[in-house]
Amino acid sequence: MGTLRQxxxxxxxxxxxxxxxxxxxxxxxxxxxxxxxxGADLPYGRKTVVVTFGGGARDEETFMPDGQENIPxxxxxxxxxxxxxxxxxxxxxxxxxxxxxxxxxxxxxTFNNFAAVAPExxxxxxxxxxxxxxxxxxxxxxxxxxxxxxxxxxxHRAYGxxxxxxxxxxxxxxxxxxxxxxxxxYEHLLRDNxxxxxYTPQLSGSEIELHQMAELLKLSVEAFTAHARSLASPxxxxxxxxxxxxxxxxPSLLWVTLHDIDIAHSxxxxxxxxxxxxxxxxxxxxxSAIQTHPxxxxxxxxxxxxxxxxxxxxxxxxxxxxxxxxxxxLSRTTWMIVMGPGVRENVVVDRAVESTDxxxxxxxxxxxxPRLAQGRPLSExx
Amino acid sequence: xxxxxxxxxxxxxYPPQARxxxxxxxxxxxxxxxxFLPLLLRELIAYxxxxxxxxxxxxxxxxxxxxxxxxxLADAMAPFTKLRLSAELxxxxxxxxxxxxxxxxxxxxxxxxxxxxxxxAAIDYVHKVNAAAPSMPLPLPxxxxxxxxxxxxxxxxxxxxxxxxxxxxFNGIDPQNxxxxxxxxxxxxxxxxxxxxxxxxxxxxxxxxxxxxxxACVSYDALQGVRNALVNKMRxxxxxxxxxxxxxxxxxxxxxxxxxxxTGAGEAAVLxxxxxxxxxxxxxxxxxxTTFVQWSAREALRRAQPVTLLARFTPRQREQSMKDLLAGxxxxxxxxxxxxxxxxxxxxxxxxLNQQRLSGAQQSSFLAWFENHNEALAISPxxxxxxxxxxxxxxxxxxxxxx
Numbered sequence: 001m002g003t004l005r006q007x008x009x010x011x012x013x014x015x016x017x018x019x020x021x022x023x024x025x026x027x028x029x030x031x032x033x034x035x036x037x038x039g040a041d042l043p044y045g046r047k048t049v050v051v052t053f054g055g056g057a058r059d060e061e062t063f064m065p066d067g068q069e070n071i072p073x074x075x076x077x078x079x080x081x082x083x084x085x086x087x088x089x090x091x092x093x094x095x096x097x098x099x100x101x102x103x104x105x106x107x108x109x110t111f112n113n114f115a116a117v118a119p120e121x122x123x124x125x126x127x128x129x130x131x132x133x134x135x136x137x138x139x140x141x142x143x144x145x146x147x148x149x150x151x152x153x154x155x156h157r158a159y160g161x162x163x164x165x166x167x168x169x170x171x172x173x174x175x176x177x178x179x180x181x182x183x184x185x186y187e188h189l190l191r192d193n194x195x196x197x198x199y200t201p202q203l204s205g206s207e208i209e210l211h212q213m214a215e216l217l218k219l220s221v222e223a224f225t226a227h228a229r230s231l232a233s234p235x236x237x238x239x240x241x242x243x244x245x246x247x248x249x250x251p252s253l254l255w256v257t258l259h260d261i262d263i264a265h266s267x268x269x270x271x272x273x274x275x276x277x278x279x280x281x282x283x284x285x286x287x288s289a290i291q292t293h294p295x296x297x298x299x300x301x302x303x304x305x306x307x308x309x310x311x312x313x314x315x316x317x318x319x320x321x322x323x324x325x326x327x328x329x330l331s332r333t334t335w336m337i338v339m340g341p342g343v344r345e346n347v348v349v350d351r352a353v354e355s356t357d358x359x360x361x362x363x364x365x366x367x368x369x370p371r372l373a374q375g376r377p378l379s380e381x382x
Numbered sequence: 383x384x385x386x387x388x389x390x391x392x393x394x395x396y397p398p399q400a401r402x403x404x405x406x407x408x409x410x411x412x413x414x415x416x417x418f419l420p421l422l423l424r425e426l427i428a429y430x431x432x433x434x435x436x437x438x439x440x441x442x443x444x445x446x447x448x449x450x451x452x453x454x455l456a457d458a459m460a461p462f463t464k465l466r467l468s469a470e471l472x473x474x475x476x477x478x479x480x481x482x483x484x485x486x487x488x489x490x491x492x493x494x495x496x497x498x499x500x501x502x503a504a505i506d507y508v509h510k511v512n513a514a515a516p517s518m519p520l521p522l523p524x525x526x527x528x529x530x531x532x533x534x535x536x537x538x539x540x541x542x543x544x545x546x547x548x549x550x551x552f553n554g555i556d557p558q559n560x561x562x563x564x565x566x567x568x569x570x571x572x573x574x575x576x577x578x579x580x581x582x583x584x585x586x587x588x589x590x591x592x593x594x595x596x597x598a599c600v601s602y603d604a605l606q607g608v609r610n611a612l613v614n615k616m617r618x619x620x621x622x623x624x625x626x627x628x629x630x631x632x633x634x635x636x637x638x639x640x641x642x643x644x645t646g647a648g649e650a651a652v653l654x655x656x657x658x659x660x661x662x663x664x665x666x667x668x669x670x671x672t673t674f675v676q677w678s679a680r681e682a683l684r685r686a687q688p689v690t691l692l693a694r695f696t697p698r699q700r701e702q703s704m705k706d707l708l709a710g711x712x713x714x715x716x717x718x719x720x721x722x723x724x725x726x727x728x729x730x731x732x733x734x735l736n737q738q739r740l741s742g743a744q745q746s747s748f749l750a751w752f753e754n755h756n757e758a759l760a761i762s763p764x765x766x767x768x769x770x771x772x773x774x775x776x777x778x779x780x781x782x783x784x785x
Contacts, residue, residue, distance in 0.1 A: 066543060093492045110493040232703040263701070266666035267673030270724035271701055313732070316739055317501070319680060320732055322665065327497045 106373025
């Protein structure tokens with residue numbers, strides 16, 4: 001198998017070769033391409049949307065030959081317009097909440113993945129709001145899982161609640177809406193985490209309530225539940241809410257955590273594949289929303305990255321795609337797509353970067369200082 | 383407590399055979415590091431209900447460690463000794479509750495970024511132990527059969543993509559009587575080569591053959607009552623105020639067969655423990671028959687190391703979409719044959735991979751068959767790799783090609 005570094009390099013090379021063949025992208029452009037377009041000073045209209053291709057997707061089902069059929073939107077539509085990092089290594093804990101929190105803080109957080117706790121280190125939302133003096137309405141998180149309700153703000157004394165992001169948990173809101181109307185059948189919908197399929201934690205974060213959602217998003221509870229009835233999955237509901245947020249509040253920093261892929265924990269390969277295909281499609285829908293909304297078009301950087309991968313088929317300590325328990329190099333090595341104004345198109349970056357580099361990169365783009373983040377800005381997209 | 387403070391009385395709560403082994407190996411245990419010994423005890427505490435192959439592996443491991451000089455042992459254990467453990471871990475009653483210690487150790491290793499060092503140490507250790515283990519001849523080459531696709535009439539999914547490079551893809555199989563021939567085959571192997579827990583039949587539906595001597599049978603349908611009881615217990619723990627995931631893990635780790643209505647003595651007790659472990663340790667096994675079969679086959683191969691295994695995948699229940707859930711109508715589970723075929727195709731691949739981890743892998747044979755259809759994939763030392771064979775064969779002829 002080799003060391004994490006060796007395997008990560010092999011994976012990156014494999015992705016690069018594939019991307020080159022599939023999209024014509026070239027690594028050389030990263031070195032010799034034109035400088036990115038940028039204004040003299042970034043006007044404060046610049047926006048950032050982060051989408052976690054969440055729930056843990058492997059190369060076998062995405063970038064490897066047999067997996068390409070599952071991500072047509074990424075390959076044919078988004079990557080040709082993007083800079084792609086093929087070797088994003090996550091050295092932290094491979095649990096979805098703690099790993100996503102680590103992405104949001106730029107520090108490998110170490111808290112219990114299943115506890116409803118705030119990250120210890122300041123989040124990207126807090127840096128953004130405090131440094132740039134942005135109002136609460138300018139940073140939002142949409143996450144499907146109740147376990148993510150504390151991700152908007154850290155427990156750090158210098159930051160914390162006054163600077164956090166608003167958090168919307170659409171599934172939770174839907175559950176509340178259905179409960180209020182006396183409708184049953186929402187308990188299963190609230191299934192929070194496929195690792196512990198019956199877990200529904202007590203909430204105590206900054207997530208908004210149903211009436212707030214109706215007020216903020218100009219979306220009646222009836223319209224919300226009616227639309228939910230037409231959707232196939234919680235991630236579709238998350239994207240619907242994200243688009244409502246973009247329309248009504250147009251936040252400068254929007255973070256969407258997708259999670260359907262985590263159905264893999266049930267051991268059902270076909271459902272895992274369905275979820276990857278759906279996530280691929282939803283990423284395309286979000287990019288379309290960005291391109292068509294006047295508040296976002298032409299001034300938004302989109303980051304798409306998995307929180308981590310899943311165990312390899314050959315690791316005897318795991319059970320292949322089902323879990324992410326071994327910490328093997330393949331489960332730690334992922335990728336990232338960056339696209340938007342000033343970001344070079346159709347470029348592949350092979351060098352190893354870390355998932356904690358995301359926050360410093362956003363900081364450099366938007367002009368805030370993530371002082372406690374461990375990562376470094378990714379110069380290839382700045 | 384540190385391992386060097388161990389004494390025999392501390393094993394009084396262990397089952398009889400496990401206690402006997404522990405007391406016999408006490409001097410060895412006192413020399414092992416805390417990041418290692420409780421993991422060994424987690425295996426030992428279940429010694430009385432382990433399969434013969436598992437006992438043999440554990441005995442070999444203890445013999446390997448006991449045969450080291452103090453210096454060699456310290457050297458072998460050095461990567462584990464170097465791991466930094468917390469004071470809280472030292473305080474855990476790891477002799478009586480090694481599984482709980484293991485859970486906490488895992489969390490600690492992840493949180494302190496030592497999981498990779500542990501993983502490297504563990505892989506290296508296992509390689510050394512396996513290399514030193516005596517080679518035991520098998521009574522006959524292993525044969526594993528995966529039957530997939532029950533209930534599917536038409537299929538466009540390309541089957542056996544991962545397995546084709548390893549063997550021959552047959553597409554002229556006469557399905558007539560095929561299932562019956564496979565059952566006959568495993569029953570005959572069990573009768574001719576009686577080995578305790580050496581021959582297995584796992585079914586995602588109901589068992590399709592009368593009880594047969596020497597054939598360990600596990601089926602999803604037979605465990606329906608157990609599955610329901612277990613899900614109800616899990617649900618109560620996971621509701622607000624019920625204790626949460628930490629309590630759930632502890633509850634599952636401590637669950638005994640009698641807690642969910644399984645009884646039996648002797649070999650039946652061993653099989654009952656196995657079945658409980660499938661439902662308590664396997665994610666999704668309680669809800670999806672395809673996952674149940676795949677995980678059961680994996681665990682049977684890993685633990686019992688059978689020479690014969692027949693695993694039949696049946697349609698799992700369909701996962702309800704959000705739209706369906708919000709329809710608000712309590713629906714009986716609806717089968718999903720097409721999705722289950724894809725699940726089972728991957729399950730067959732994993733089953734082959736797991737067979738390849740066992741001794742005698744080079745002589746082993748593997749057959750995957752699309753039930754009631756003419757497609758099959760066979761892997762055997764007698765067959766080439768990466769080939770397609772369009773010959774018209776019945777199941778008996780296909781089985782003969784394997785040998």
